Amino acid sequence: MVEKRIKQPRKKQQSISQRPSLALDMWRFYLMWGVVLLCFVILIARAFYVQVINKDFLQNKANAKILRTEKIKAMRGVISDRHGVPLAISTPVMTIIIDPRDYFETKQENQDVLNQLKEEPNSRKLKRQLTDKNLSLDELADMVGLDRAAFKKQMNDRPRSRYLVLKKEVPPPQADLIIKRNFAGVYTETSYKRYYPQPQPNAQIIGLTNNDGTGIEGLEMKLNKELAGVDGEQKIVRDKHGNRIKVPEVIKEMQPGQNVTLSIDSRLQYIMYRELTAVGVANNARSASAIAVDVKTGEILAMSSWPSYNPNDKDGLKNKDAMRNRGAIDMFEPGSTMKPFTVAAGLESGKYTPNTIINTSPGSMVIGNHLIRDTHNYGALTVTGVIIKSSNVGAAKIALSMPYSTLPTFLKRIGFGQRSAVRFPGESPGLILPPSLWHVSQIGTMAYGYGINTTMLQLAQGYAMLANHGIKHDLSLYKLDAPPKGEQVVAPKIADDVALMLEQVTMPGGTATLSTIPGYRVGGKTGTAHKLRPDHRGYSSTEYRALFAGIAPISNPRLAIIVVVENPRGSYYGGVVAAPVFAHIMQESLRLMNVPLDKPLTAQK
Numbered sequence: 001m002v003e004k005r006i007k008q009p010r011k012k013q014q015s016i017s018q019r020p021s022l023a024l025d026m027w028r029f030y031l032m033w034g035v036v037l038l039c040f041v042i043l044i045a046r047a048f049y050v051q052v053i054n055k056d057f058l059q060n061k062a063n064a065k066i067l068r069t070e071k072i073k074a075m076r077g078v079i080s081d082r083h084g085v086p087l088a089i090s091t092p093v094m095t096i097i098i099d100p101r102d103y104f105e106t107k108q109e110n111q112d113v114l115n116q117l118k119e120e121p122n123s124r125k126l127k128r129q130l131t132d133k134n135l136s137l138d139e140l141a142d143m144v145g146l147d148r149a150a151f152k153k154q155m156n157d158r159p160r161s162r163y164l165v166l167k168k169e170v171p172p173p174q175a176d177l178i179i180k181r182n183f184a185g186v187y188t189e190t191s192y193k194r195y196y197p198q199p200q201p202n203a204q205i206i207g208l209t210n211n212d213g214t215g216i217e218g219l220e221m222k223l224n225k226e227l228a229g230v231d232g233e234q235k236i237v238r239d240k241h242g243n244r245i246k247v248p249e250v251i252k253e254m255q256p257g258q259n260v261t262l263s264i265d266s267r268l269q270y271i272m273y274r275e276l277t278a279v280g281v282a283n284n285a286r287s288a289s290a291i292a293v294d295v296k297t298g299e300i301l302a303m304s305s306w307p308s309y310n311p312n313d314k315d316g317l318k319n320k321d322a323m324r325n326r327g328a329i330d331m332f333e334p335g336s337t338m339k340p341f342t343v344a345a346g347l348e349s350g351k352y353t354p355n356t357i358i359n360t361s362p363g364s365m366v367i368g369n370h371l372i373r374d375t376h377n378y379g380a381l382t383v384t385g386v387i388i389k390s391s392n393v394g395a396a397k398i399a400l401s402m403p404y405s406t407l408p409t410f411l412k413r414i415g416f417g418q419r420s421a422v423r424f425p426g427e428s429p430g431l432i433l434p435p436s437l438w439h440v441s442q443i444g445t446m447a448y449g450y451g452i453n454t455t456m457l458q459l460a461q462g463y464a465m466l467a468n469h470g471i472k473h474d475l476s477l478y479k480l481d482a483p484p485k486g487e488q489v490v491a492p493k494i495a496d497d498v499a500l501m502l503e504q505v506t507m508p509g510g511t512a513t514l515s516t517i518p519g520y521r522v523g524g525k526t527g528t529a530h531k532l533r534p535d536h537r538g539y540s541s542t543e544y545r546a547l548f549a550g551i552a553p554i555s556n557p558r559l560a561i562i563v564v565v566e567n568p569r570g571s572y573y574g575g576v577v578a579a580p581v582f583a584h585i586m587q588e589s590l591r592l593m594n595v596p597l598d599k600p601l602t603a604q605k
Contacts, residue, residue: 110133356382404438511574550582
């Protein structure tokens with residue numbers, strides 16, 4: 001019997017992968033979100049690091065690439081004369097600058113593109129990346145006037161520099177030509193160059209600036225802060241080739257310098273310098289200086305010296321002696337030009353009148369160890385005669401008849417021995433010896449202008465006071481907007497009496513007949529002073545100082561003018577050398593100021 005096989009059921013094959021379960025799915029879910037969360041945290045941490053912790057560093061790096069801060073140079077103020085004529089102005093000039101780092105980066109990027117074009121010569125995209133900047137350093141060197149080899153070496157020595165000056169003080173049209181050549185890394189900065197339209201007559205007052213525009217002499221130095229103004233700043237955005245891609249953002253406004261109006265009249269200044277040049281050359285003098293003051297206000301209308309210099313020519317500033325403002329800086333013994341003040345002190349003491357007789361015989365006198373002499377034995381002179389004949393003996397007797405402190409105290413009250421209100425840079429205070437030295441010899445010599453040092457400013461202020469009926473005004477180099485209030489330092493009658501004495505000095509018989517002017521009554525005083533020897537051991541017998549101090553017109557004085565000629569050769573008397581210079585300057589000045597005549601015109605011989 002055939003056995004019947006019983007079919008056994010097949011065993012189910014087990015799956016290779018594990019049957020999904022809820023626990024497994026949750027684990028995968030958490031893992032996925034954990035990874036996402038970790039990435040999110042990393043991104044936030046990175047953003048926090050970039051935006052907060054490392055913000056300044058990265059911002060500075062970015063700004064270094066595209067941002068530049070440029071200075072907006074302030075325009076220096078204009079210095080003009082009392083009529084608005086410019087004496088010092090600023091004109092715009094350009095500085096040509098190259099950024100070596102920009103240049104080399106642009107050149108390297110351009111070279112990289114050229115290398116890629118060798119592999120893909122038809123790539124339009126690469127061709128568009130080629131720079132349109134001019135990379136020729138030879139051409140740039142030629143345009144700015146530099147040696148080619150030296151310029152290339154300078155560039156290679158400073159490849160990471162951001163600022164290299166190629167040329168300064170370039171006129172704007174020339175700078176535009178350079179910029180139009182589109183050199184890589186080249187740009188311009190605007191600055192201002194100082195220019196002086198009337199250089200020599202005004203140089204010693206105005207002074208000059210250095211290459212940075214800072215005042216280094218005269219009023220340019222004294223008023224530098226007011227004239228300079230305040231520079232501004234602006235931010236500009238540039239691309240990698242140095243091109244501006246955004247309108248500049250002003251971060252600090254520029255404040256232009258203040259304009260200054262001087263009391264100087266440039267017309268009178270020119271006339272004065274012309275006459276000083278003529279007398280200096282004609283007499284082979286070391287120098288010639290003068291000052292003119294408006295007696296009604298104390299304004300200085302002209303102040304000049306010869307020789308002078310041209311501040312526009314920076315290469316010609318070798319004669320330092322010519323750069324000095326002698327009218328304010330030089331101290332000197334004024335000689336006989338001090339005698340009117342000695343006489344004024346005598347009149348003020350009450351011991352003298354203009355007609356008081358003084359015996360000057362025998363034309364000399366001994367004071368201590370000093371012998372005082374006159375050029376002649378004038379015998380008996382009135383006080384007025386002492387001024388007319390310029391008697392040293394008469395002046396000394398007037399001073400010594402009063403307490404020794406009278407004359408130096410009187411001179412200090414007028415303004416001698418102290419700086420004037422002008423306060424010019426380097427101005428000298430003059431010198432009046434201290435009271436402990438006010439002995440007989442000192443007072444006797446001081447009476448006729450020795451043993452005392454003055455400046456032209458002080459002498460001009462003193463004569464302006466006598467011309468203004470004894471009222472002293474502080475001197476000013478700036479135009480006054482309102483009439484100043486003066487100080488009555490001498491009685492009006494005394495000042496007027498001295499002014500009339502000065503007029504007689506210019507008449508026949510006086511020492512200053514060459515100072516007369518047709519149509520005007522003139523008063524003045526000559527001075528011929530021996531100069532100290534270089535070793536300060538006594539006075540030189542060959543070197544002199546010729547002076548003249550005068551006022552006009554006597555009926556209603558308007559101007560006081562002082563003239564000083566140092567070391568004239570040949571004739572050296574103040575009445576011969578300095579008085580004619582005074583007459584020429586005064587005549588032209590009164591004409592320009594439309595001052596009415598105060599005496600009839602006489603026919604010239």
